[in-house]
Amino acid sequence: MAKVNDGDKMELHVWKGDWGLPSIDPNSLSVLAYCKFSGVPVDVKVTGNPYRSPTGELPSLRHNDVSETDVNTIFTYLRKQNWGSDFELSAKQSADVLAFSAMLEEKLLPALLHLWWIDGKTYVDFTRPWYNKIMPFPLNFFLPGRKQKAASLRVFLTKGGENINNSDVEAKIYKEAKECLNLLSYKLADKEYMFGQQPSSLDALVFGYLAPILKAPLPSNQLQNHLRQCDNLCNLVNKILLRFFPLSKAEIEEKQKKEEEARKAGVTPEDTEFPHKRRNMVLAAIFAGTAMVGYAFMSGLIQLRMADFQQQEEFPGQQKNTNNSADSSNSPKPPDFSASGFDPMFEERSNEGE
Amino acid sequence: MAGDMSSSPLVVDAFQAEIGASEPWPVDVCLYQQYAAEQITFPDYAHCLSVKTFLYMCGLDFRVEQKTNAEEMSPSGKVPFIHVGAFLVSELDPIIAFVNARGFNLVSDMSDTERSEMRAYMSMIESILVNAELYLAWLDETVSTEITKPRYGCPYPWPLSWMLPLRKQKDVRARLSSNGWKDKTIEQVCEEVRTCCQALSERLDEQPYFFGDNPTELDALVFGHLYTLLTTSLPEGPFAEIVQKFPNLAAFCKRIDEKFFKQEEN
Structure with missing residues (x-):
């Protein structure tokens, strides 16, 4: 040639x-x-x-x-x-x-x-x-x-x-x-x-x-x-x-290793076909759980109480609102988290100013 | 007239082999095709000619019936088809199987290797020449508008004579696009035809037939297609010139024409 x-x-x-x-x-x-x-x-x-x-x-x-x-x-x-x-x-x-x-x-x-x-x-x-x-x-x-x-x-x-x-x-x-x-x-x-x-x-x-x-x-x-x-x-x-098309050395070793592992563990062909079955199941469960909790949180089925006790003592009216949080999501006046809970320092200071 | 045979036109040859073997070749065998002078398109004409040549080579009698709707009458939707006793068989391969089952065999003394080579060359004709003919007849702008479509639509009244060729052209285009022929240029198609003829010419060499001194199915198929390419006059006919460049193929066509067709006429 x-x-x-x-x-x-x-x-x-x-x-x-x-x-x-x-x-x-x-x-x-x-x-x-x-x-x-x-x-x-x-x-x-x-x-x-x-x-x-x-x-x-x-x-x-x-x-x-x-x-x-x-x-x-x-x-x-x-x-x-x-x-x-x-x-x-x-x-x-x-x-x-x-x-x-x-x-x-x-x-x-x-x-x-x-x-x-x-x-x-x-x-x-x-x-x-x-x-x-x-x-x-x-x-x-x-x-x-x-x-x-x-x-x-x-x-x-x-x-x-x-x-x-x-x-x-x-x-x-x-x-x-x-x-x-x-x-x-x-x-x-x-x-x-x-x-x-x-x-x-x-x-x-x-x-x-x-x-x-x-x-x-x-x-x-x-x-x-x-x-x-x-x-x-x-x-x-x-x-x-x-x-x-002879297998390269690495390929032969890999193949042998795989076969040996399979023999040791006595795994079924299904296991070798899907090697990360357990891991994938756990990941899927975590993902599904996160998604469910996220949805529940977004739609207001669960609400986190952010205000601490000090605040609640100073503003008893608000405390009533947060206590009824489960059904308050539908009430015309939503709980005022942003004003009361997230920046207590600011709230206190403004009160002092008054 | 298709009767119960039309339900599965392709798988009949299995049981035909059993029924057919004992019966002799009947007298009133008919081969159906479209009108040769006015209507038939040249790819179909090539198929019909191959089948006729094969039947002549086997020494079988038949008469040709020309029908405008031969395509619709055929059990597989393609011409030609033969009507033998209670059977309708269409296209070359099933007809060969049917005729063999009746005890007429052109290749009985061939070795297995030769038979496999013969089938391989027959596949080559199907995959190159048939596609090239369809390409030239239906996809080439000049040939399809000037020759193929007017001929295909000629037996029908006005709106049909315009619609049916268009539908047929669409079908052919879909078929050629599925196997990649639609995207070829006419030069590439000519190149394919040239390689095909080159291979046939090498194989034929100086022998009278492709496998020695006796005709085979391959000879019938090759003659049907090459003779059609040589004799059809088209506004753009690069194929005839290509075939002419191989003197042994042209001589082969002439020889078969004289031996099987001129004799029949006399």
């Missing part, structure tokens, strides 16, 4: 990862894998905020003053900079790469979008909470909804039709996706990578689409069950994960 060192670093913004994956987004994963395959000296910035990237979308690559967003344009850009994993492919194999990447987009992507964003239970219980967690505060209220809308338009407008109802579309896209997995499995057969010993951009794309299916603990995942039966595809994904 020819390499040109430009001297300045490329910056790649990708979605955050989880479950042992460097990112959970298929496009981000594909770009990451492609960079690893061809050894691009890229500075990876993991984020949950798409507006951090120059174009407002993820993944995005910045190099000098150029920003690219789409997977294919990023690949093309890198290829133009002489970074690529496809230079050893024949013309026919390059044509195959194009054809299979079109098949992934046409047959597998709709099912993937449906699985994550449109399947009601998964979206409510899994996808939305996950994105809520990683996105910064104001964005997490509207971005998951917007992503869901885009996904559902994509699936139903390109795969549906006037006379087709949604359950038919669903049956169709999952059937196509499973067929697509079979076809990929045939294509891979028992080779190391799709085109022999060297990984290509097609392997990067396949890895990007399949890794989340295989690793994400979705509540229901018919594609995962199907993919598990295609042994060679599972092996390909695991091989790429092991070889190109």
Whole structure:
């Protein structure tokens, strides 16, 4: 592979990862894998905020003053900079790469979008909470909804039709996706990578689409069950994960520590999922209590008696008022705190003056 | 006429495989499409041509019925669809599955790898050429106002001939915006078509068909789209020039045209 060192670093913004994956987004994963395959000296910035990237979308690559967003344009850009994993492919194999990447987009992507964003239970219980967690505060209220809308338009407008109802579309896209997995499995057969010993951009794309299916603990995942039966595809994904995305030492230690702790305490998975459960409950109780007391105070249900005894002796009339404070809030003449209670010194002095 | 088949047009092929296998190909098979000379838009024409080519390749007899409302008659809302005995099947993929279930198979002696490559190239046509055709027909200002909309609205009286094309254009625009094609410029679309043709040309090489000496579904699909692009005369037709730049693809179209269509006419 020819390499040109430009001297300045490329910056790649990708979605955050989880479950042992460097990112959970298929496009981000594909770009990451492609960079690893061809050894691009890229500075990876993991984020949950798409507006951090120059174009407002993820993944995005910045190099000098150029920003690219789409997977294919990023690949093309890198290829133009002489970074690529496809230079050893024949013309026919390059044509195959194009054809299979079109098949992934046409047959597998709709099912993937449906699985994550449109399947009601998964979206409510899994996808939305996950994105809520990683996105910064104001964005997490509207971005998951917007992503869901885009996904559902994509699936139903390109795969549906006037006379087709949604359950038919669903049956169709999952059937196509499973067929697509079979076809990929045939294509891979028992080779190391799709085109022999060297990984290509097609392997990067396949890895990007399949890794989340295989690793994400979705509540229901018919594609995962199907993919598990295609042994060679599972092996390909695991091989790429092991070889190109090894966990760093810190990550391994952290993982081990976590596992050990979990074993010692015998905690349930629920506890590890919400580590600060007790603290959050206490905070919530304190907050609710404060709010209730505050409201009661503001609306006059509780009133604090500020005047001290001296004052009360000197102004017996006022004392009567403060004693009846509970029902005096509705009386036409409210208790005169500001004059009597808050500045007794001033009151005394003015009395002397008289 | 859709009968009980219209309730789930996409999932029928599972049980059709069981019922259909024993029956022979009936005599009165009909393929429905819009009027080819006056009405049909060229993306639809490409689909119809692909299906016709596929049926000819299988050696199956059928007659073409032209109806102004073929789109509304179709169980999936898209042309073409075929009427075989008690069944209505629309679009290329379900028709291929249906015909295979009847025992006519073009790809029975292909290996699994070849079959998966064939499906991949078919997906590429769907994801690039089909979208590019829709883009040129409905989103390009000149082509849509001068050609597509007048043709689409021609069978209807005045207010409808104006409203229905607009509604269709809106649908196509929504579809292309959902998959990102709407924001492309015409140059980018041409570039996509060029890469697609490049890939097809590499794959075809000097062979008579994409997978050796026998025609496959892919040949039918590619012919349907490329022949349409080559022969449709449009006020702005950059696609024909692009296809012409690949001599083996142009020769391929000519060969299939002569073999399957000129013979049928004689």
